[in-house]
Amino acid sequence: MESDDLPTQVTASSDSVRVRSVALAIVDGPDRGLSFRAPRGTIRIGTVAAADLRLRDPTVSRLHCEIRVRPDSVRIVDLGSTNGTHVDGVSVRDANLCGGATLRVGATAIRVELGDDAIEIPLSPACGFGPVVGASVEMRRLYAVLERVAPLDATVVVEGETGTGKEIVAQAIHEASGRARGPFVAVDCGAFAESLIESELFGHTRGAFSGAVAERRGLFEEANGGTLFLDEIGELPIALQSKLLRAIETRSVRPIGVNVPRPIDVRIVAATNRPLARAVNEGLFREDLYYRLAVVELHLPPLHARRDDIPLLARHFYERLTGSRDLPAAMLSALLTRSWPGNVRELRNHVERTVAISRPGADPARLAPGGGARPRAAPDVPRIDLPFKQARRAWLERFEDGYVRALLESTGGNVSHAAQAAGVSRRFLQRAMLRLGLRQASETAPEDRR
Numbered sequence: 001m002e003s004d005d006l007p008t009q010v011t012a013s014s015d016s017v018r019v020r021s022v023a024l025a026i027v028d029g030p031d032r033g034l035s036f037r038a039p040r041g042t043i044r045i046g047t048v049a050a051a052d053l054r055l056r057d058p059t060v061s062r063l064h065c066e067i068r069v070r071p072d073s074v075r076i077v078d079l080g081s082t083n084g085t086h087v088d089g090v091s092v093r094d095a096n097l098c099g100g101a102t103l104r105v106g107a108t109a110i111r112v113e114l115g116d117d118a119i120e121i122p123l124s125p126a127c128g129f130g131p132v133v134g135a136s137v138e139m140r141r142l143y144a145v146l147e148r149v150a151p152l153d154a155t156v157v158v159e160g161e162t163g164t165g166k167e168i169v170a171q172a173i174h175e176a177s178g179r180a181r182g183p184f185v186a187v188d189c190g191a192f193a194e195s196l197i198e199s200e201l202f203g204h205t206r207g208a209f210s211g212a213v214a215e216r217r218g219l220f221e222e223a224n225g226g227t228l229f230l231d232e233i234g235e236l237p238i239a240l241q242s243k244l245l246r247a248i249e250t251r252s253v254r255p256i257g258v259n260v261p262r263p264i265d266v267r268i269v270a271a272t273n274r275p276l277a278r279a280v281n282e283g284l285f286r287e288d289l290y291y292r293l294a295v296v297e298l299h300l301p302p303l304h305a306r307r308d309d310i311p312l313l314a315r316h317f318y319e320r321l322t323g324s325r326d327l328p329a330a331m332l333s334a335l336l337t338r339s340w341p342g343n344v345r346e347l348r349n350h351v352e353r354t355v356a357i358s359r360p361g362a363d364p365a366r367l368a369p370g371g372g373a374r375p376r377a378a379p380d381v382p383r384i385d386l387p388f389k390q391a392r393r394a395w396l397e398r399f400e401d402g403y404v405r406a407l408l409e410s411t412g413g414n415v416s417h418a419a420q421a422a423g424v425s426r427r428f429l430q431r432a433m434l435r436l437g438l439r440q441a442s443e444t445a446p447e448d449r450r
Contacts, residue, residue, distance in 0.1 A: 016122050017071045017137060021115035024067075029108030030056045041121055043067040044277075045105060046079075050291060059083055059106030062287065063277035067097065067112075068299075069119065071137050074112075076103065080278030130172035132165065133316045136306040142169075142298065149296050150176035155248070157233070157293050158271040160300030162434060163345035166271035167231060169300065173269055174227040182226025187219050190235030191428040198240055199256055202247070208257025220253045223266045233270040233293070234279050235427070238286065245289045268293065303340040303347065310335055313344060317351040345435060404432050 022038040036043070036053045045053045046063040055064075061081040068075045074097045078085040085092055086104040097103075099114035124143035127135040132143075149156060150173045158166045167186060174184045192200055199209075203218030220228060230236075236244065247253050248268060252261035270293050272279075279285035303310070311327075314335050319325045331354060340346050403422075411417040419429040 015125060016120045017141070019069050019071060019119050019121060021119050022067060022069055022074060023113045023115050024053060024103075025111040025113065026055075027102070027109050027111050029106070031108065037115065038067070038069065038119070041069045041119065043069075045110075048287070055105070055108055057106045057108045060108060061106075061281045063280055064105045065103075066277075071121075071141075074098075074114070077275075079275055080281045081105065082281065127312070130175050131168050132172045133313055134306060134309040135312055136301075136308045138301040138306050139309060142300070145296070145298065146173065146176070149173070151178065153177075153267050154295045155268045155293050156270070156296045156298060157276065158269065158298045158300060159275060160271075160273065161302045161343055162273050162431070163343035164300040164302060165344050166273075166300060167229060169298065170227070170229040170269040170271060174229075174267075177227070177267065179226045179267055183223050184227050184229065185219050185223035186229040186231060188231045188428065190232040190431070191424055193425060194237045194240075197237065198243065201240075202243070202253045203255035205255055205257035208255075212257070216255075218253060218255060220247060220264050220266055221262065224264050225266075227267045227269055230268065230270040232272060232431075234272040234274055234276055234285060238284065241286045241289050245286065245292055248292055303343045307336075310340075310347065313347055314351055317348045318355065321352060321355045342434070342437070346437070349437060400432060401436050404429070404436055404438065408433075408438070 019041070022043065024036045024038075024043070026032055026034045038052070043052045044063065044066045045051060045055065045060075046065075047055055047057070047060050048062045051063065059082075061079070061083070063079045064081040065076060065078045065085045068077060076085060076087060076092060076095055076097050078093045083106050087095060087097065087101050089104075097112055099112065101112045103110040103112055121141060122144040123137065123140040124147055126140070126143050126147075127133075129143045129146050132139070132146075134140075146169070156170075156173060158169050160166050170186070171184060174180060187200065189197065199212075199216070199218065201218050201220055203216050203221060204212050206212060206215045247264070250261065251265065252263050254261045276285055276290050276294065280287050280290050311332055314332060315325050315327050318327045335347070335350070338350075342349075404418075407418045407422055408415075411421065415429055415433075416426055419426040422429065
């Protein structure tokens with residue numbers, strides 16, 4: 001894209017960013033002659049009624065692709081379509097668009113033009129939103145949406161790569177809502193076997209199935225009056241998705257073995273690291289549940305798309321660990337040279353690791369070959385210099401790090417055996433390894449060399 005296509009400079013005091021409007025003209029296919037001008041920053045193309053540009057072409061997927069207008073780019077993203085998305089004859093999954101490009105979806109050709117008029121996208125003046133930190137244009141754009149959405153009870157879907165901070169955003173929404181005094185309950189939908197997830201969500205009565213020796217409240221009831229965060233919602237078995245939809249629609253749950261539904265008052269925030277629209281196209285996620293959940297969709301940018309936030313984030317993590325914001329210049333310079341494929345989580349872990357091994361008396365030999373610190377014994381008492389929620393999170397992360405490393409060591413790096421010993425799914429353990437920087441271990445495990 002040419003440098004003058006879109007504005008790239010936004011001052012800290014700006015309350016909005018102006019981007020060139022995008023106009024689409026269909027030049028071939030069943031809808032030839034139809035034109036469309038984007039009223040906002042995202043244009044979703046497909047055959048479903050909810051698409052911004054709805055096509056009659058039967059070779060176009062229900063949710064085929066979307067055009068995302070950003071302050072410094074216009075991107076085309078394929079949503080897992082059946083026939084693919086092509087720009088000027090080249091198949092793409094995620095690419096920049098230039099004015100005058102021809103977009104082909106199925107048998108339909110669409111001419112893309114950048115208009116002379118502008119769309120104003122609101123920006124928040126804040127440099128953070130609750131526990132979420134960042135002052136880049138992308139994050140201030142997100143805060144502007146969060147400020148409007150958080151006080152409502154609207155269901156929210158948060159999409160973003162692993163490590164971008166989806167759960168932190170969910171917590172921020174909860175804390176800024178009228179439910180802040182209620183519970184915030186988080187569940188990883190991919191952490192449980194398919195036979196157990198229904199009981200975890202909705203509960204069960206005594207004797208409802210083998211092993212149900214006592215009545216148990218489900219997580220929906222645990223979150224009553226507060227927020228239920230459904231992480232990795234795309235991993236929810238399709239057989240259970242209809243029950244989740246019914247619970248959301250009727251505001252009630254029916255535990256296993258119970259005939260009378262129980263009323264609930266819960267706000268749902270869901271998260272996924274892969275687009276739900278793609279899962280809908282693949283038949284892995286119910287379309288009606290998708291539209292019920294995605295009342296508001298938030299996209300968290302990867303860290304490489306908000307590199308201006310690296311110094312701010314690094315100082316934030318450094319201050320939490322040391323009590324000082326005087327981040328060493330050499331350390332900051334090193335941080336700015338990295339690509340951070342693990343996003344904010346990788347940055348936070350790197351800062352924590354660097355601080356840990358630079359303390360007086362620290363043994364450099366404690367560094368693992370992959371650059372990570374070897375697991376340290378958990379402290380005798382939790383940290384009391386942090387707020388309760390942050391202290392609990394730090395304690396659990398330390399436990400998870402030590403547990404997973406010891407588990408893998410006991411099985412010789414065999415992920416399947418480790419998952420079976422821990423009573424979790426293999427996919428859940430793989431995601432934990434990715435969070436902890438053990439991705440190379442999974443790649444070299446004997447079972448993964450096939």
